[in-house]
Amino acid sequence: MEHTVGEVARMSGQTVRTLHHYDRIGLLVPAGRTASGYRHYSDDDVERLRQILTYRELGFGLDRIAEILDDPGADTRTHLARQHALVTQRIERLRAIARGLEHLMEADTMHLDLTAAERLELFGDFDVDAHAEEARRRWGGDAFAESQRRAGSYTKADWDRHNAEADEIYRALAGLLAEGAPADGQAAMDLAERHRAHITLWFYDCTTEIHRGLGELYASDERFTATVDAHAQGLSTFLREAFAANADRQEARRDR
Numbered sequence: 001m002e003h004t005v006g007e008v009a010r011m012s013g014q015t016v017r018t019l020h021h022y023d024r025i026g027l028l029v030p031a032g033r034t035a036s037g038y039r040h041y042s043d044d045d046v047e048r049l050r051q052i053l054t055y056r057e058l059g060f061g062l063d064r065i066a067e068i069l070d071d072p073g074a075d076t077r078t079h080l081a082r083q084h085a086l087v088t089q090r091i092e093r094l095r096a097i098a099r100g101l102e103h104l105m106e107a108d109t110m111h112l113d114l115t116a117a118e119r120l121e122l123f124g125d126f127d128v129d130a131h132a133e134e135a136r137r138r139w140g141g142d143a144f145a146e147s148q149r150r151a152g153s154y155t156k157a158d159w160d161r162h163n164a165e166a167d168e169i170y171r172a173l174a175g176l177l178a179e180g181a182p183a184d185g186q187a188a189m190d191l192a193e194r195h196r197a198h199i200t201l202w203f204y205d206c207t208t209e210i211h212r213g214l215g216e217l218y219a220s221d222e223r224f225t226a227t228v229d230a231h232a233q234g235l236s237t238f239l240r241e242a243f244a245a246n247a248d249r250q251e252a253r254r255d256r
Contacts, residue, residue: 183241215243
């Protein structure tokens with residue numbers, strides 16, 4: 001089947017100019033041309049473009065992509081396997097970063113009693129101290145001070161344990177989301193309560209009001225949304241609804 005350059009541009013989300021550039025440098029040369037000189041792309045060309053875009057998304061330069069795709073020893077299955085491995089590695093890296101940032105999302109804790117090497121291992125290039133003023137503004141003096149006091153005594157082993165516990169909760173919540181479970185269902189609310197208890201255990205007294213606010217923050221602030229959704233796309237919205245439903249449940253129990 002043949003496709004015009006306009007059709008391929010629409011299918012791939014690329015501009016015609018980009019496709020022309022790929023042709024000029026020999027990265028994606030169309031299978032043929034009409035008598036008038038218009039480019040015609042085959043299904044194989046479209047598949048090659050998919051591979052190009054995947055490798056480009058993974059950070060490869062165009063020269064390196066050309067070398068990879070023109071390797072005579074690599075077939076489509078080889079490329080798919082390589083791309084899957086690279087994407088999986090990136091996902092795991094993002095999840096590792098997310099685990100290291102959990103306590104920052106929950107309490108924006110600063111001044112950690114860790115060595116520079118330990119801070120780098122936990123947070124990578126994330127600037128922990130840059131968020132101190134925002135933490136004071138978001139949480140107020142009492143919650144911030146309590147969180148800071150507790151966190152200041154934690155060792156790297158403590159943070160590793162915290163991150164493992166937080167990751168377990170988020171994985172369970174992501175599992176419910178994947179199953180299509182309702183955010184206001186029993187299972188989701190129970191995990192939301194477990195999340196709230198986890199914050200209280202490690203940082204400060206996380207009231208239902210604060211926890212409800214955290215859910216709103218996760219879904220409305222793109223920085224937090226990106227970190228939460230690294231566990232599963234749409235998880236931030238699911239948490240907002242689950243936290244709110246659990247807050248309603250806990251407050252109703254207190255009012256009885």
